[in-house]
Amino acid sequence: MPAGSTYTPIATYTASGTTGTISFTSIPQTYTDLVLTTSAQSSSGQRQQYIELNADTTQKYSRTILSGTGSSAISARDSNQFQTYLDYYAVVEGTFPNIVTTNFMNYSNTTTFKTMITRANNASNGIDAIVHLYRSTSAISRIDIKLNAVNYSAVSTFTLYGIQAA
Amino acid sequence: MPNTFELIASSTVGLLGAASIDFTSIPNSYTDLCLKISVRSNRAASAWDNSQLKINNSTVNMTNRFVRGNGSAAASGTLTAFYIGDIPASLSTSNTFANQEIYIPNYAGSNNKSGSVDSAGEDNNSTAYLYLTANLWSQTTAINQLTVFSGNLDNFVQYSTAYLYGVKNA
Numbered sequence: 001m002p003a004g005s006t007y008t009p010i011a012t013y014t015a016s017g018t019t020g021t022i023s024f025t026s027i028p029q030t031y032t033d034l035v036l037t038t039s040a041q042s043s044s045g046q047r048q049q050y051i052e053l054n055a056d057t058t059q060k061y062s063r064t065i066l067s068g069t070g071s072s073a074i075s076a077r078d079s080n081q082f083q084t085y086l087d088y089y090a091v092v093e094g095t096f097p098n099i100v101t102t103n104f105m106n107y108s109n110t111t112t113f114k115t116m117i118t119r120a121n122n123a124s125n126g127i128d129a130i131v132h133l134y135r136s137t138s139a140i141s142r143i144d145i146k147l148n149a150v151n152y153s154a155v156s157t158f159t160l161y162g163i164q165a166a
Numbered sequence: 167m168p169n170t171f172e173l174i175a176s177s178t179v180g181l182l183g184a185a186s187i188d189f190t191s192i193p194n195s196y197t198d199l200c201l202k203i204s205v206r207s208n209r210a211a212s213a214w215d216n217s218q219l220k221i222n223n224s225t226v227n228m229t230n231r232f233v234r235g236n237g238s239a240a241a242s243g244t245l246t247a248f249y250i251g252d253i254p255a256s257l258s259t260s261n262t263f264a265n266q267e268i269y270i271p272n273y274a275g276s277n278n279k280s281g282s283v284d285s286a287g288e289d290n291n292s293t294a295y296l297y298l299t300a301n302l303w304s305q306t307t308a309i310n311q312l313t314v315f316s317g318n319l320d321n322f323v324q325y326s327t328a329y330l331y332g333v334k335n336a
Contacts, residue, residue, distance in 0.1 A: 006171075007170055007171035007333075008170060009170055009334065009335050009336050012197075012335040012336055037198070037271060039272050039280065066233065066240075066298075068231065068232055068233025068234070068240075068241075068242030068243075068298065069231075069242050070231045070232075070242055070243060070244040071242060071243070071244075072242050073233050073234075073235075073240035073241055073242045090300060096278040096280065096302060096304070097271070097272070097277060097278065097280050098280060098300075099269065099271055099280045099281070099282045099300075101282065119282055119298065121280060121281075121282040121299075122231070122300055123230060123231050123280065123300040123301055123302035124231070124302070125231070126231060126242075127232060127233050127242075127298045127299060129233075129298055155275075155277050157197075157271065157335070159197070159335040161170075
């Protein structure tokens with residue numbers, strides 16, 4: 001008997017060029033973990049992108065960062081934030097795509113705070129490895145990805161996968 | 167339900183070793199590519215070699231930025247190559263192989279191609295290497311060939327493996 005799919009696309013979007021927000025809503029609660037993959041360009045210059053979970057913009061987010069700039073390795077922290085940024089040096093560019101992959105472990109449980117791990121890559125600016133904490137025991141049912149101040153260019157793609165443990 | 171993380175091809179290096187691991191005629195029917203590698207080099211008189219990637223048999227128009235930890239210090243730098251990471255060679259602890267993963271989204275599209283790489287080589291010695299790497303191939307051509315090779319042009323040893331997966335977003 002063939003095994004069922006354990007890495008399943010939930011939804012995918014290609015940016016229209018007219019928005020700086022991509023929303024994954026009504027995320028099914030039937031998976032074990034989530035993986036969000038973005039390949040993004042901005043409509044104008046270098047921009048940071050961030051996520052809000054469950055449309056929650058209260059100060060429940062924190063993160064710890066390891067970055068390489070090409071000349072130095074850096075670590076930093078942010079606490080009590082209104083959102084959590086997916087990059088530090090590996091920002092979104094206007095001329096080529098950066099790659100960001102974020103793993104949301106055990107996203108549907110209603111017992112623990114939520115931990116995420118991001119890898120962000122920008123070959124011209126830097127590499128980031130980030131661990132995020134969302135201090136809520138709510139299951140994650142919505143992820144909004146936002147670009148600071150400008151729109152995503154129309155070559156940007158965003159896919160949310162569900163991973164089942166069995 | 168369709169398989170969305172699918173093995174395209176695999177390669178295991180045999181007794182005589184191999185100068186490279188090559189994936190050709192990659193179908194353009196997936197969204198992203200994921201290449202998982204386990205390699206060791208036969209580079210003589212050295213504990214470490216490195217692995218790099220050719221795309222469509224080319225090493226030009228490539229830029230790289232990395233952060234690296236070796237167990238005692240963190241460093242960051244840039245290269246003009248698709249650098250995967252440092253791999254154990256002949257003087258490293260026996261039977262130890264580097265573990266490397268390359269992710270390339272939208273490989274068949276008409277935009278420049280970015281690659282995310284995580285590479286780990288641990289040998290239970292005083293120095294080992296963990297790399298996080300951002301790579302860019304500034305070409306708009308679709309990717310149809312990937313070749314893993316030794317940066318010092320040595321051979322990969324027997325039992326080195328590489329698995330190429332296609333990922334579909336629908």
